[in-house]
Amino acid sequence: MRKSTRAAAPKCVCASEHVKLIGAIDGTFPDFGHHLEREMGGLWMHPIKVLDGFWLRFRDHDADNVDTWILADHYTCLPEGNVFEYGGGLGHTPVTIRRTQTAPDSVPGVIVVYTFLNRSGEPRKVTAEFAARTDLQPVWLSEKKGIRDGRRDHGAWDERENRFVARDGANPWFAGIRGLPPPDEAVVSQTAGPCPTAGNGVGVSFLYRMTVPAFGETLLTFYLTGSHQSGSECADRLDRLSQPVWTDQKKERIGALLGQSRLTVPDTRFQEAYDWIKVNTDWLTVNAGSYGRGLAAGLPEYPWWFGCDSCYALQGLLAMGCFSLCRDTLRLLARYSEQEHGNGRIPHEVTTFGVCANPGNTQETAHYIVMVWYYYQWTGDAALVRELMPLLGQSVAWLQAQDDDGDGLPGGYGIIEIPGLNAEMIDTAVYTCQAYGCYADFCSLFGQAEDAAAARALYARTAHAIDTLLWDEREGLYCDLFAAPRFVHQWCDALHGHISEEQETFIRSVIDAQRKDDSSYETRECGWLLNRNWTICTPMEAGIAPRGKADRALGLLHASALIGPWGVRLNAFPASHTMTVSTGAMAVAQARYGYAGRALMLLERLASTLGMASPGTVSEISPDGGCFVQAWTAYAMCVPVVRYFFGIQPMAGENTLRLAPAMPAAWPEASLDNVHVTDGAVSLRYTRTEQGYDYRVIYSGHTPVELYVAGGRSVKVGQAVYPMNGKPLTVRMTEREFTAEVTQ
Numbered sequence: 001m002r003k004s005t006r007a008a009a010p011k012c013v014c015a016s017e018h019v020k021l022i023g024a025i026d027g028t029f030p031d032f033g034h035h036l037e038r039e040m041g042g043l044w045m046h047p048i049k050v051l052d053g054f055w056l057r058f059r060d061h062d063a064d065n066v067d068t069w070i071l072a073d074h075y076t077c078l079p080e081g082n083v084f085e086y087g088g089g090l091g092h093t094p095v096t097i098r099r100t101q102t103a104p105d106s107v108p109g110v111i112v113v114y115t116f117l118n119r120s121g122e123p124r125k126v127t128a129e130f131a132a133r134t135d136l137q138p139v140w141l142s143e144k145k146g147i148r149d150g151r152r153d154h155g156a157w158d159e160r161e162n163r164f165v166a167r168d169g170a171n172p173w174f175a176g177i178r179g180l181p182p183p184d185e186a187v188v189s190q191t192a193g194p195c196p197t198a199g200n201g202v203g204v205s206f207l208y209r210m211t212v213p214a215f216g217e218t219l220l221t222f223y224l225t226g227s228h229q230s231g232s233e234c235a236d237r238l239d240r241l242s243q244p245v246w247t248d249q250k251k252e253r254i255g256a257l258l259g260q261s262r263l264t265v266p267d268t269r270f271q272e273a274y275d276w277i278k279v280n281t282d283w284l285t286v287n288a289g290s291y292g293r294g295l296a297a298g299l300p301e302y303p304w305w306f307g308c309d310s311c312y313a314l315q316g317l318l319a320m321g322c323f324s325l326c327r328d329t330l331r332l333l334a335r336y337s338e339q340e341h342g343n344g345r346i347p348h349e350v351t352t353f354g355v356c357a358n359p360g361n362t363q364e365t366a367h368y369i370v371m372v373w374y375y376y377q378w379t380g381d382a383a384l385v386r387e388l389m390p391l392l393g394q395s396v397a398w399l400q401a402q403d404d405d406g407d408g409l410p411g412g413y414g415i416i417e418i419p420g421l422n423a424e425m426i427d428t429a430v431y432t433c434q435a436y437g438c439y440a441d442f443c444s445l446f447g448q449a450e451d452a453a454a455a456r457a458l459y460a461r462t463a464h465a466i467d468t469l470l471w472d473e474r475e476g477l478y479c480d481l482f483a484a485p486r487f488v489h490q491w492c493d494a495l496h497g498h499i500s501e502e503q504e505t506f507i508r509s510v511i512d513a514q515r516k517d518d519s520s521y522e523t524r525e526c527g528w529l530l531n532r533n534w535t536i537c538t539p540m541e542a543g544i545a546p547r548g549k550a551d552r553a554l555g556l557l558h559a560s561a562l563i564g565p566w567g568v569r570l571n572a573f574p575a576s577h578t579m580t581v582s583t584g585a586m587a588v589a590q591a592r593y594g595y596a597g598r599a600l601m602l603l604e605r606l607a608s609t610l611g612m613a614s615p616g617t618v619s620e621i622s623p624d625g626g627c628f629v630q631a632w633t634a635y636a637m638c639v640p641v642v643r644y645f646f647g648i649q650p651m652a653g654e655n656t657l658r659l660a661p662a663m664p665a666a667w668p669e670a671s672l673d674n675v676h677v678t679d680g681a682v683s684l685r686y687t688r689t690e691q692g693y694d695y696r697v698i699y700s701g702h703t704p705v706e707l708y709v710a711g712g713r714s715v716k717v718g719q720a721v722y723p724m725n726g727k728p729l730t731v732r733m734t735e736r737e738f739t740a741e742v743t744q
Contacts, residue, residue, distance in 0.1 A: 010614040011041070011628050012075065013299055014082050014101045015283040016250075018108035020044045021224075022300045025614065027072035027084040027099060029053020031198045033300060035140040038198040040300040043224060045108055046288040046352035047139045050175045050226035052197040054132035056114060058086075060093035061125045069194035070097065077616035079254045079279045094120035095212055105250050109225030109241040116219075118212040130183075130206040130222060131192040134175040135199035136168035139304065141355045147171070155202040157186040163238055164188070164204045165231065174234035175226045178242055179206045228289070257282060260321035261642055262673045267666075273607035276616050277637045278320055280629040281313070285325055288352040292336075294329035298620055298627030307333055307346040307360055308415055309632050311367035312581055316634025318378040319642035321676035326375055327384055333368060334391050344394025362402050362412025365395050366431035370542075373438035380652035380678040385442055396439050396455065399432050407525070408465030409482055415581075416480075416533050416570075420491045424482040424525075426470055427535040430542050433462040441653055463544055470527050470539075476552045478536045478545070479527030485511070488528060503531070503573050532572035534562060534582035540589035550593050557586065558598050566622035567605045578622040580606055584636025591644035591662065594710060599640050600664035606636060642675060646684050647708070650677040660708035661686060661695060679703055692744040698737050705733040707740055716741040 009024035011032075022041045023029040029052060033040025036049075043051035059067040068091075072084035081102030090096070098115045118124050137149040150169025157164050162182045166175040183206035192203025212218045223241040227234040263274050286303060287293040295317065296302065297309040310329050317326045337346050340356040346368040348358035369392055376385050402410035407424075410432050414425035440455035470479045492507050507530050529536075539545035540554055557563075561572040567583030569576040583606045591599035606622065613619035613628040620626030620633070642648050645667075647660035657677055663670060663686050671685040680701025687694045692712055699705060709715050709729045715722045717740050722729055731740075 012082060012614050013283055014103050014110060016103035016105055017285040017287040019103045019110055020303055021110050023053060025075035035301055045226045046286050047291055048173050048228040049135050049137050052133045052135040052199060052201055055193050057129040059127045060095055063093040080250045094118060095124050105253060107240045108237055112222045114220045115217050116212045117217050121214045123214050124212045126210055126212055128208045132177055133193050133197055133201045133203040134166040135201040136173040136175060139351045139353050141351050141357055142353045144355045145353060152200045153202040155188050157188055166202050172230055173228050174231050176234045176238040178223045178238050180221045183207055184209050259674055261319060261675045264671045265667055270607045273610040274637055277618055277633050280617055281634040283629055284631050291352055291354050292332040294332040295325055295631050298630040301627055304351045305332060307348050307364035311364060311371045312635040313631035314371055315374055316638040319638035323379050334388055344391060344398040362410050363414040363428040363431055366399055366435040369395055369435035369438050370431055377652050378650045392439055408461045416535055420494050426478055426480055427538045429466050430538040433459055433544055434542050472527055472529055475529055476556050478539050479529050480531055480533050482525055482527050484525045500575055534568050534570055537586045537589040540593060541585045543592055554590055554593060566609055567602055580633040580636040587640040591640045594662055596645055596662045596664040600666055646672045648675050652678045655703055656706050657703045658706045692742040695740040707731045707733055709742055712742045712744045714743045
């Protein structure tokens with residue numbers, strides 16, 4: 001539970017996979033947004049928007065207080081919904097109001113309950129007006145499919161059915177509202193609510209004249225829903241929503257989610273952020289019916305599907321145990337890749353009406369193959385891999401075609417979406433290298449020996465190119481990109497006025513230094529450390545950097561200007577933004593090579609932003625910018641903790657559960673329970689002792705366990721003692737429960 005008092009009214013959400021009700025923590029629904037200007041808030045039931053919002057006007061006749069549209073004084077964020085409390089702005093009255101809202105899992109819609117509490121010994125006569133305004137319109141870019149909003153919504157009140165229903169002027173899109181008890185009056189108009197809102201909606205007002213008993217309470221409950229298919233579906237949903245309360249069911253599911261990969265550490269703030277990130281990720285599941293179900297990128301501006309974001313975020317889903325959502329998202333991206341391209345290219349951005357907003361950067365096609373590999377290693381789901389193999393083969397061929405100069409490095413945009421950086425980028429090269437290796441493993445899995453050998457050759461060639469062409473020995477870092485001087489000159493000139501003066505000066509100094517040091521400067525491609533983007537950590541994040549280079553680069557990066565107060569900046573300039581994805585990638589890179597303390601420091605900075613944008617959330621741009629919830633934050637937090645601190649690394653392809661924990665020194669004890677893996681669940685508990693440390697492992701599956709210990713003098717498992725002498729040791733276990741005592 002996270003609380004806030006009203007200040008600048010940050011945004012909040014009440015969500016299920018079917019609905020996203022986005023408003024402000026003062027209980028209002030201001031117009032905001034840039035994808036659909038002023039329209040990204042309100043009630044969305046993708047692929048359409050249903051309502052601009054709803055409001056409550058209140059008057060206590062016995063106190064003769066001001067008749068006003070009320071604002072919440074306090075807001076509480078719960079995993080299953082929201083609570084708003086109203087009191088200070090109600091005037092001289094003993095009545096306070098609490099609003100609770102939840103979006104049930106089983107029925108698309110939102111249940112809103114207003115509780116009027118009388119704290120005096122006398123009954124109070126009050127009037128309450130609930131007003132809502134529709135705004136039936138399609139998701140962003142729908143006009144590309146010929147789908148357009150009608151000129152005006154039309155609404156009607158059905159007194160017999162006790163429901164208000166509105167329809168878009170040109171499409172079979174519907175909104176439905178029911179109040180219980182039925183209102184004393186219901187009025188349909190264009191002016192309902194406290195102020196006009198953007199859009200072509202219609203309003204409705206429900207008027208209630210009530211007596212709140214002494215020291216008692218009165219409840220008003222409202223059910224909000226819609227449909228992008230038919231009026232009958234909208235009515236059916238309204239009827240189902242009005243039946244039993246669905247809150248307990250949702251609480252149980254959220255409780256089960258929090259019980260998976262359950263972290264216990266001494267730092268309660270860190271643990272709280274870890275739990276809330278799991279909940280935030282759950283809010284981002286979007287089910288748009290026939291258009292697909294998958295993990296969206298962020299709220300409020302990116303409530304649809306992305307290739308790049310998913311290839312990071314789904315790694316977090318695996319660590320959380322959310323295998324089915326991961327599978328659905330991979331299938332969804334495959335479906336739109338085939339529909340849009342048919343050549344293996346993975347789209348960058350797809351709206352919930354199936355419109356491809358960006359055909360896809362080179363990086364995300366490679367990253368998708370890697371993500372399928374991670375999914376297989378965690379789940380052992382060979383059936384999905386077999387289903388996707390034709391696409392993966394096309395993707396590999398498409399990546400090869402992007403290496404048009406034959407140097408082993410594919411060209412095209414990477415994750416850094418800086419205009420003009422359509423070059424051979426470090427992150428694209430790294431993920432392509434990984435992709436070739438993963439595809440080789442898949443080919444071996446299905447007996448395609450010749451294809452596997454070809455893919456391994458591609459892997460070796462690309463890895464060599466990264467290690468030589470993109471490594472700057474003098475700087476001890478990997479380069480941002482590999483390009484010809486003419487390209488870099490033109491790019492820098494084109495960016496004039498669009499980047500900071502400091503950044504432009506630095507880039508030009510790099511160009512000048514390169515010209516002085518290289519007599520063949522004008523005629524050959526070379527590596528460039530221009531922006532020192534966070535992506536230069538990706539060779540270590542992916543584990544393809546040789547140990548010596550990795551150690552050197554990671555030490556320099558940890559001490560560099562990339563590290564800011566909230567995590568890792570997008571580039572090494574103080575004015576640059578910090579994002580959870582950059583912080584997460586660096587944390588993974590540090591943890592993967594054994595620098596758990598550095599990784600934890602970064603994650604602690606990320607965790608410290610909890611609640612800065614909105615109670616219970618960690619925002620996209622640290623500490624409080626961008627989307628107030630963002631999917632790849634699950635990658636940033638869960639992958640370093642689960643895969644590297646606790647070392648839980650399922651390897652279905654090798655029929656092995658590998659445990660390779662490397663705990664930060666700041667945690668004298670820690671536990672991670674009920675981590676779902678291929679054929680069961682594993683729990684690992686760590687305790688530091690006077691002699692070293694102990695690992696307690698409980699595993700419900702049947703796959704052999706490979707315990708990897710990186711340092712110490714000896715390991716005792718059961719009655720067996722294994723000497724180490726400071727060298728790594730691997731112990732194969734068949735027991736389902738054991739303790740490993742490590743002596744240092």
